[in-house]
Amino acid sequence: MSSQIKTQELEVNMGPQHPSTHGVLRVVIKLDGEVVREATPVIGYLHRGMEKTAEKRTYFQFMPLTDRFDYLASMLNSALYCQTLEKLCGMEVSRRAEYIRVIMMELNRISSHLVFVGTFGLDLGATTPFIYCFREREAILDLFEEAAGARMTFNYMRPGGVAQDLPAGFDRKCRDFLKKLPALLREYDDLLSDNRIFRERTRGVGVLEARDAVNWGASGPVLRASGVEYDVRKADPYSVYSEFEFDAVVRTEGDCLARYLCRTEEMRQSIRIIEQALDGLPEGPVSAKINMNLKAPAGEAYHHIESARGDMGCYIVSDGSTKPVRLKWRAPSFANLNIISKLIPGWKVADAVAIIGSVDIVLGEVDR
Amino acid sequence: MTPVSPEEISTVLGPRAVEVTDAHGWTVCRVEPDQWYGCLADLNRSLEMDYLACLTAVDLLEEGRMDLVVHLMSLERRRKLAVKCSLPRDGASVRSVRDIWAAADWLERETHEMFGIHFEGHPDLSNLLLPDGWEGHPLRKDYVEPD
Numbered sequence: 116m117s118s119q120i121k122t123q124e125l126e127v128n129m130g131p132q133h134p135s136t137h138g139v140l141r142v143v144i145k146l147d148g149e150v151v152r153e154a155t156p157v158i159g160y161l162h163r164g165m166e167k168t169a170e171k172r173t174y175f176q177f178m179p180l181t182d183r184f185d186y187l188a189s190m191l192n193s194a195l196y197c198q199t200l201e202k203l204c205g206m207e208v209s210r211r212a213e214y215i216r217v218i219m220m221e222l223n224r225i226s227s228h229l230v231f232v233g234t235f236g237l238d239l240g241a242t243t244p245f246i247y248c249f250r251e252r253e254a255i256l257d258l259f260e261e262a263a264g265a266r267m268t269f270n271y272m273r274p275g276g277v278a279q280d281l282p283a284g285f286d287r288k289c290r291d292f293l294k295k296l297p298a299l300l301r302e303y304d305d306l307l308s309d310n311r312i313f314r315e316r317t318r319g320v321g322v323l324e325a326r327d328a329v330n331w332g333a334s335g336p337v338l339r340a341s342g343v344e345y346d347v348r349k350a351d352p353y354s355v356y357s358e359f360e361f362d363a364v365v366r367t368e369g370d371c372l373a374r375y376l377c378r379t380e381e382m383r384q385s386i387r388i389i390e391q392a393l394d395g396l397p398e399g400p401v402s403a404k405i406n407m408n409l410k411a412p413a414g415e416a417y418h419h420i421e422s423a424r425g426d427m428g429c430y431i432v433s434d435g436s437t438k439p440v441r442l443k444w445r446a447p448s449f450a451n452l453n454i455i456s457k458l459i460p461g462w463k464v465a466d467a468v469a470i471i472g473s474v475d476i477v478l479g480e481v482d483r
Numbered sequence: 484m485t486p487v488s489p490e491e492i493s494t495v496l497g498p499r500a501v502e503v504t505d506a507h508g509w510t511v512c513r514v515e516p517d518q519w520y521g522c523l524a525d526l527n528r529s530l531e532m533d534y535l536a537c538l539t540a541v542d543l544l545e546e547g548r549m550d551l552v553v554h555l556m557s558l559e560r561r562r563k564l565a566v567k568c569s570l571p572r573d574g575a576s577v578r579s580v581r582d583i584w585a586a587a588d589w590l591e592r593e594t595h596e597m598f599g600i601h602f603e604g605h606p607d608l609s610n611l612l613l614p615d616g617w618e619g620h621p622l623r624k625d626y627v628e629p630d
Contacts, residue, residue, distance in 0.1 A: 158611065158612065159610070159611060159612040159613060159614070162612040162613070164621060166622065167621055167622055202507045202508070203507065327585075329533050329534055329558060330533070330584060330585045330586065331585045331586050332534065332535055332536065332584065332585070332586025343558060345558045350484050350558070350561055351484035351561075351563070414506060414507075415506050415507075415511075416506060416507040417506070417507075417509050417537070417554055417565065418507075419536065426536060428536055428537050428554065430537060430539065430552070430554070432541050440541060440543070441539075441541040441542070441622075443537065443539040445536055445537040445554075449589065450586055450589075453585075453588060453589050482612055483612075
């Protein structure tokens with residue numbers, strides 16, 4: 116028998132309909148046996164032309180759509196839109212409203228990270244944590260439902276404040292949940308973080324160097340897992356974040372495990388923030404009287420916040436009318452996703468699944 | 484994070500900074516399109532503007548031009564700065580900054596398909612979000628939506 120076995124490079128489509136691509140993402144991979152030589156993400160399957168739509172709607176009419184950029188972190192999206200608009204219009208927001216926003220944003224960060232932990236486990240073959248994470252996420256969605264009337268796409272934020280005050284009993288229910296959560300997070304550690312198979316599958320896999328992370332515009336846990344301390348809440352404080360004590364979670368390994376551990380620790384930091392916000396919740400109004408036909412003064416404003424996935428920015432250009440001339444959404448997943456073309460080559464197909472999962476993308480904000 | 488001051492811009496860009504304004508906490512510096520790449524490269528080098536957060540365009544139909552806008556940051560020095568240049572509405576072309584910031588890779592591709600701005604030296608300007616062969620550039624103000 117000849118010792119030379121003929122091999123041939125194989126091009127395979129992963130997605131756009133594939134459980135491991137977390138939505139409608141297609142990754143074209145070139146395979147040499149089991150090893151990936153090239154990986155090209157193909158996007159646009161969820162492109163709804165939202166930025167164009169914004170130009171045809173009044174500032175208020177566009178409000179409910181903002182929830183649909185990153186639909187796993189809607190509170191953060193709509194807060195960003197409102198804050199950008201407030202900046203542009205020079206609008207004041209009451210302190211109570213800002214505190215409520217922070218509570219909602221941090222709860223949403225936890226619920227978003229819970230989806231990540233669950234689905235990331237699923238990507239690697241661990242089905243149990245997924246059920247647990249969704250159980251805890253339900254509790255947060257219950258809180259959202261009581262406050263906003265919806266379990267997703269809440270439409271709760273408003274320019275000048277929030278839609279309505281916290282319902283009676285919210286404080287107690289929220290605190291009860293926060294009290295239970297740390298023990299549950301330890302449970303996930305038992306199931307995943309300290310699980311030998313999980314660690315072997317993620318440690319040292321898909322290492323992103325700090326230099327590359329910055330150059331590619333990575334942000335959020337993807338950037339911080341590579342040793343770069345950049346959290347918008349700390350670096351460019353907005354809302355009332357400077358009043359709370361919390362840590363920006365940074366790790367140095369830059370691998371899939373580090374990105375995962377960044378998020379699990381961030382949930383603990385979010386608990387700290389929410390507890391402080393509940394303790395210090397000021398009295399006062401939660402919304403301002405605003406003309407529904409709001410005219411933004413001519414000019415432009417760029418504002419950015421730390422979303423669950425990283426640095427999320429909104430750029431609004433106004434000509435003084437009731438509709439924006441241009442609205443641009445800087446989605447963290449958009450920048451984070453392109454990096455997988457750099458991270459995947461050289462790894463096996465199963466590792467590619469781990470790498471895609473560890474980046475934690477939401478196609479709603481990638482495609483917009 | 485503090486905005487880069489007009490003095491700092493003047494030191495780095497000199498007369499190449501045509502106009503410096505303030506937009507709600509961001510310094511906005513306007514440069515000529517043929518100086519686009521050179522100015523951005525200098526800002527990247529001299530002020531450690533290592534992070535390209537956002538790159539996009541704005542179609543100003545009534546003024547007969549398009550603005551190309553980039554939002555830069557220095558993560559190390561905690562600084563922020565926006566740079567703009569005016570382009571003609573038709574046949575607009577500037578040198579790609581993809582080799583300075585990899586983050587510009589998809590952002591320039593998107594700006595190309597949405598506004599019809601060409602980026603010289605970009606390795607791949609094929610459609611990113613739009614299907615292949617899509618006619619027109621949707622974010623232009625004179626774009627006619629298909630039925």
